[in-house]
Amino acid sequence: MVCNPHHTENTHFKVLRLLEANPQMNQRQLSQALGVSLGKTNYCLKALLDKGMLKVHNFQNSKRKLAYAYLLTPAGIAEKTALTSRFLQRKMHEFEQLKSEIESLQQEALQTRPITTQPH
Structure with missing residues (x-):
């Protein structure tokens, strides 16, 4: 399977944009907002985490055992800005x-x- 670099870039842009606005979105909500599978969402999040664009914050005191926030790192904010420019072009x-x-x-x-x- 050949992956279109623009498609991947658009997906990363949309993920960063959604998480910047709502860091507590879970993977299922993110998957629904993007209109892609949960597996693809997980793969994309892992790629952004591996690239240092996102970091995960676990809420220890949360009633939900798996409460996370996906926060954009400074590199993530810079990448989102560059992706925004290319997306707009x-x-x-x-x-x-x-x-x-x-x-x-x-x-x-x-x-x-x-x-x-x-x-x-």
Whole structure:
């Protein structure tokens, strides 16, 4: 299986963005928010932890035995900023391509006249 680097980058961006806003999101909630499997979410979190982008804080006094917070490290914040910039550049490029395609289709629609038949 070949992994698209943009897809992985987009997933990392979305994870960092979600966890920055809500560090106490559990893996199941994160998986649902991303629209990916729990296994893929776990794999992504492990990759970000291994790269030093995230750290895990365990709440000892929590009523839930497995209460964690995923906190962005300074490296994670810097990476999120870089990912945001690249994500925005890709989306702007996609927008320009779509805009051009829409304009082309509109011109084509204006030039194409429906053929009508005359009654006999």
